[in-house]
Amino acid sequence: MTDGYRKIVLDGLWHNNQALVALLGLCPLLAVSNTLINGLGLGLATTLVLVMSNVSVSMIRNWVRPEIRLPVFVLIIASFVTMVELVMNAYFHGLYKVLGIFIPLIVTNCTIIGRAEAFASRNPIPRALVDGLAIGVGSTLALVVLGGSRELIGQGTLFDGAHLMFGEIARGWRWGIGEDYPGILLAILPPGAFIGLGMLIALKNIIDKRLSTRQPASAAGTEPVTA
């Protein structure tokens, strides 16, 4: 049983990472990852919705007729997204304004409906919960790494705007290379998101290749990584 959970977590974080392997939810991933904090904010909001929707879908999985399951899933996801949106508007208003349209658009994030359909509607509640958490954290990590590297290359800072998320105390977290760093604007603009994501996927594939040549006997970590 613990083996089963271990696999769910590893799949969510790495082998079936929704951003880097399944290539799902790319629209928010590419649009919002211009700074580390933006990526983290959207990643956490998505994770929250994902966990709640996975659990709810798993709860009702035996009562929903297959013909109408997708509309039901969408309604559930939309309700949770509305909740998250209202909460963010109330408590993280700055971040809410920065992320803008991409918070309501979490509804259309294919990662969430994909996990509801492919996993939560076929598994008991605890497993669905762990899956939602692992998938969400996996996507968040991708968002944070992409957002952090774009921010670093594009404007030479990290944690810019951290106070939007962690309160005034976090203003001092902002770290910069220096005033005379000439930001490479391309990294912050949309092409930078595509190039950066491509580089991240390449990096993951290189790591997987290294791992699989190092231990060819253990088949567990060598599932095909192409989506």
Added chain:
Amino acid sequence: MQFSISSSPHQSGQQSVTRVMGLVLLALVPGTLAMFWYFGWGPIINLGIATATAVAAEAAVLHLRGRAIGVTLIDLSAVVTAWLLALALPPLLPWWQTAMGSVFAIVVVKQLFGGIGHNPFNPAMAGYVLLLVSFPVTMTRWLPPDVVSGSALSLADSLHIIFSGTPPLGQTWDAISSATPLDQMRTELSQNRMIGEIRQSPLWGDFGGRGWEWIGNWYLLGGLFLIWRRVIGWRIPASMLAGLVLIAGLFWAIDPDTHPFPAFHLFSGGAILGAFFIATDPVSASTTPRGQLIYGALIGLLVFVIRTWGGYPDAVAFAVLLMNMAAPTIDHYTQPRIFGQRGRGDA
């Protein structure tokens, strides 16, 4: 690399990539000398930096990919990319920006897509656009041609500026730099001035900017040489320049006060260089005869559109990249008829 065609009845051509690229470099010499004549040592130093970094980057990636380095380096394609990029850059661009554009062109745009013959975009123009989008300030800081300024920067001054990124002692950027004719035309038009007034400035020659129009002529000479040597076809350059003149002429005829004479569009900025040396890149351009006419004409059209209504003064790079994207589709719909068959060759 030799285009060796196997099996006996065929005669194998003497054309090789090295020879083609060598001829392109030869054809660029007059234009490059003209750049040197008008802008001093800057373009030559850029050329050196771009070539060195491009060749080094190409060798490094080939090594990483486990390919034979010597065979590919000797085809000179990296040198051509670097040379085209360097000619498009402002003369006093900081050295690391030139190097970054050239490394990006070779590593990301060319080698990551599979190396020579596999790049969907023109590497030199993609490198140029990377720099233009990332460093708008330094990328629009041109020198006035020395027929206008009356004095050229010395080699030592040029080296100092390029490698330190600061203007020479006691001078400011405003004193030594100047807008390009396209840039100037655009700024002044946006202030509601009329063409007749704008052209009073000493920056202007007979057709385009002083100095600039002659550089265009020397590129034209090199381009005609390439057509004569059958390195490039006539279709893309002719249709691109025709497209540009046609649309520019139309708007000029409608309102000559706010739209410059079509020759201005031809002989300012990168239109001639783009038509003969950049749009004709055999890998990223359209390949069918009818397709090449469409491809070229649309580049000309886009150049005018972006120059007139877009956000950047010159547009050749953007137009070429956009049409690179469209080239496979154009090729798909313009397949020539197969000899002996009716209708389009879909096979």
